[in-house]
Amino acid sequence: MKRLINVRPSRVWRIGLALLPFAVILLLYISASDARLAENPQDKLLPSFTQMGDAINRLAFEPSKRSGDYLFWQDTLSSLRRLGIGMAIAASLGMLFGLLTGALPVVNASFAPLLTVVSLVPPMALLPVLFIVFGLGEVSKVALIAIGITPFIARDIQKRSLEIPREQLVKAQTLGANSWQIIVRVLIPQLLPRLIDAVRLSLGSAWLFLIAAEAIASTDGLGYRVFLVRRYLSMDVILPYVAWIALLAFIIDYALAKLSAVAFPWHAQQEGKS
């Protein structure tokens, strides 16, 4: 008998074992839902899959009676747009600050302590400030994501750029490179895959900020919808929405990972080695 730490499942077993917990959860849910609905067909807590399907069908494929929009897609589009713009701003600013503080000791001396302090401010606590300054429109939601994520990305990129071996920078100088050329040809290309990693890691918080901002003040969006229908205990809408958000998050993460692997093949090799 092999030691447990040496037992590795074969490919088929691996897939089976991976699917097993999902199947168990699904089964538990269905049986619990059936039991409750048998007791009381009006029960809202654990809707059946048919009820959830109906709810999503209504939201996704029938125009809303009030506005004529297809709410599900409208919500998805609004949320993704906010998330996209917020993350784009955070990634650019984070890259800029991280790169400059990482590459130039002069900038580091004056901005690195500030960056550390700023990153300690809980972004959610700034949300009221953002609402006051930017109003309740789109800007404050995008700003929350940007403000919440930028310090994390900036610090990560700063750390990564300091991790690039000094030998490479010396080497570039012995090849006659000036500061600009070193930043553009040596630092930025090596930091881009790390930026993608940082964005992937911060997407979870970005969704958190997005849904919180939408819950508090919005007229559409995935977060807005789940908090809106909470008033009617509409679990048949909330649960599919949550699953949809998880699926979107997974797709974005997967797409970024693929992008990194295709655009920076050398990075994947390095990762594989270490």
Place this chain on the structure above:
Amino acid sequence: MIEIRNVWKRFDDNIILENISATVKEGEFVTLVGASGCGKSTFLRMLLGTDSPSQGSILLDGKAIPSEPDSGRGVVFQQYSVFPHLTVLENVVIARAFERSRLGFLWGAAKKTAREEAAELLNIVGLSHMLHRYPDELSGGMRQRLAIAQALILKPRILLLDEPFGALDPGIRADMHELVLNLWRKHKLTVFMVTHDLKEGFHLGTRLWVFDKLRVDPQAPNAYGAGITYDLPVGACEPELLEEIDGSLSANKQAEEI
């Protein structure tokens, strides 16, 4: 060409190097050997410009050597010398890009010329079959060949090698010695090579410097720094001397360890 005048190096209370003076003519191949931590790499960094003497001066053609690395002094480190995000060919071409374009990018005809030139140089160091691979796909020896090609494309006057073959297998090392000697003769370089392998020092180059402590205080091992204890022309010395130097280096090392 290079004049070293009474150079001292201290870190706080620790004296690393004491009172080093020497003159090196153009085209010499100087090998620096010594126990680890004796300051030979520090000395090389001073020649490179990433470190400066605490006292004394290093002159290049009568002027103080620039205190920043530049394209007149090529370098190969033991590792991390090449850019992992560029292919072998691009690793060499980038030197021309730094030189010829303010922004650091080459286009069109300039790019083509630089690529041809780089490919030729890579052929000399034996990497012509690896042009489009990334450094992480290469073996340690190939990576050092690449680093050497990269350091030579701009034809520096001085080539600094910091234990360049320290991590390589003995067989590959011999090939690398051959390569470095050929390139040195062909390009009329002035070479400084740090190594901890005394035999390598005797085999390569024209001149051997042994770095060691001139005085040792067992109570305060860092009170005295290392100097050049032997400055020998290579080829003119007996095997007995090699053993003697080897013995004295290890004796001092033991004294420190006690």
